Amino acid sequence: MVAPGFIDAHTHSDTAAIDAVDAVDGAEGRLDTAQVFASVVQGVTTEIAGNCGHSVFPGRYSGLAALGRVHSAIGRVNHLASLIGHGTVRAAVVGYSARAASASEITRMAAVVDEALAAGAVGFSTGLIYTPGSYADTAEVTALARVAARHGKPYVTHLRDEMAGVEGALEEAIAIARNSGAALHVSHHKTAGKFAWGRTEVTLARLAGLRDAGMDVTCDVYPYTAGSTGLGAMLPPWAHDGGPARLLARLREAGQRDLLRKAIAEGVPGWENTVGNGGWDRIVVAGAPRHAGYQGRTIADLAGAAGVDALDLVAELLLAEDGDVTIISHSMREDDVRRVLAAPFAMIGSDGVPKPGLPHPRWAGSFARVLGHYAREEGLFGLPEAVRKMTGAPAARFGLTDRGVLRDGAHADLVVFDAARISDRATFAEPLLPPTGVRLVVVGGAVVVRDGTVLRDRVATGAGPGRVLAC
Template structure:
């Protein structure tokens, strides 16, 4: 093969190609931003600009995070709203493509008029890895219907469908809903079905945070199934879980249902993160009617003692069709993650903070009052961690052959969920090597080829001749997550090298400073 010059040659490793096939000894070369698989020793060191000895290591396609909320993290970092650890935690564990725009919220059309404008903004600041995005239903509804708790008119649904059609044609990889979040929760099944039909016309999936992942999870799953069937769209269930004490163990039922649907040839998949805690906004703990009219109307209600009492009653008694996280678990399971003006609250459970409020001998404060005051003091922007799941349910979903890996990572200040920095290393270390839920090739497939296929990412998620040279090299004996709830941004062990488009962006756990990442789907990319 004399005369061929490879910018990068990874020599002596075992290839996990992203299909689930057994490991095989191959050298991996990069030329023109694409992969070449070579027999061991097929070329000499003189044929490559850089040769890396990866003996004893696994060479895999770069990991694809099926579910993030990192739509603008690089932009936010460049503008000083996030620090480097928050922006780059994902790529340090080997993620070369992030799928954003989940749970009904995308950066366009809204702050950015379209995917091309978002791409331009990312190009201006530089990305270490790639970004692909769904179109969020909540974003569409907010722009066209507003934040009001009402049904959309036929004209408004048509306008949302037109905007969705334009975004999907421009390169968005699917349509997402977050049906526990306002304004998306104000939509009925018919509205979502009409929009999912647009996704089906583009051959792109309907991706949903179910209307209820707790006691009503079975009915919520059936709603999603009906939407997919009636629209013709493939169905992807986001961060599948059965959370809260009334739903523990129900993954046996929901996974059996998903398997049954697949047996009937329905195109349905899910993603999962490897933790028993979730994370979201503190305001999402309040009933949907409290959000009617948007954030300013919510804050007005929180200032009103009478409205607080109604919120307290809604949490205690429930509201038809509302997930009610606190009612399914309790304030002792809700931990403040991000509250910049109240740093002493971060890492503390709401129930504990309420008990300790007031002076010596004081009986404390009602939890709803503490939450109201905290939200008012933070202009409504507080993130929380919800310890709501059981380990056997998490393992069950992880092991399902149709489940792929998504971090649900939210790059924020404070003490964010460790999943943003630890998910992929945790799957490989804790669940593949230590727990033996699956072998390394299957773990890699769940993090690469399966995800690329779900979201139509051509020539990504696999190591084969001509594929994009997005590559991760890790030590299967040492790879492990180090991120914890106390130190949520600690980088992983055992990730030796990450290349994006053939350019090395991480070497031995350190960023190289290279920024070859792009927004996938825009133009020819």
């Protein structure tokens, strides 16, 4: 089959290629080429980054153009487009304090968002479970989403709660879209945790009803029952007040640990509380460079083996790793995942987080898994619909003109795959195994993958066909 190059609607791969080039061989936590190329060997020719309220500009890079220059210099294997992240903007203007933004600060944030969207960012994203974005109220987010609406670009949100409070969080997102005038795109839609299982029947019906009434609403989804994020996100928002250094300082104090234990056990109003909705036995360490032996094991198992309380183990691990620990959370149910995948307004986004260790297999397996397992084997939808969800649908959502289609004059981003053989091989134990059945991947007219192998000479420094796209 010949298809348009796949477009990953949701990644966190903003600087993966840069980090792999910049790191010294053998350095602790260095990304290797298997992680950098895991996306393109599935046929992904464009990645949408800057999701969940976190973009690398303003901050590490001054803007999209600066990011593009660096990527062009190193030689990208595929294209990258980026949203502008609310959390990053808030950190730059307001800082990491747990407080409301002033009117003047909201005006300054709006100016930053406006500049980024004018320069080609493809939308405005929030991650309302992550600090400092979670410190914002609905009015602040609405004011910034109005800027996206003026540019005709979507409001893309990781909801404030995807667990017990998912319905209320979805209503907040709907209100933000309505009152701002922006199109709404719900990131990695799910109903996670034992108190929310089955609620996709309600949330999807709500989204479908809005679409029937004329509202521009879409979502993305990855084809797994586990999510992935930072270990610090398992702690309540107040623990992060003041930024990463203040979090680590709190973790050193026995009294603060007791308060954290209590918050997880009893909950905090407005907080998602992943562990309270599931348990430490569902949280697996994915990436901890200085504790490789912890990777692939649950927090509950590690704490039991060490004879310590789970919260104390988490605190010591975060302190030893300077706060940089990724986890996998087994929090969803298969029927909910299937329901979202089948929704006609859902597109495919891996939510890939290319980090060292044992990352979630979704980074290397999502697209092949949809085509092989869910379309061919399970018959959840036909092959044309599966391809639409990973090509034309995300291209339309993010304004990627002449991508996601096969026609004369369109961009020459293509994938050739064997529909009878394409399958994901990535597992939680071996998360970077490439798929089978991908024959050819073409980016910008250049063949970059042949029979599952990246042609390294085609992506040499400064010569790669991939670009940072401005839309």
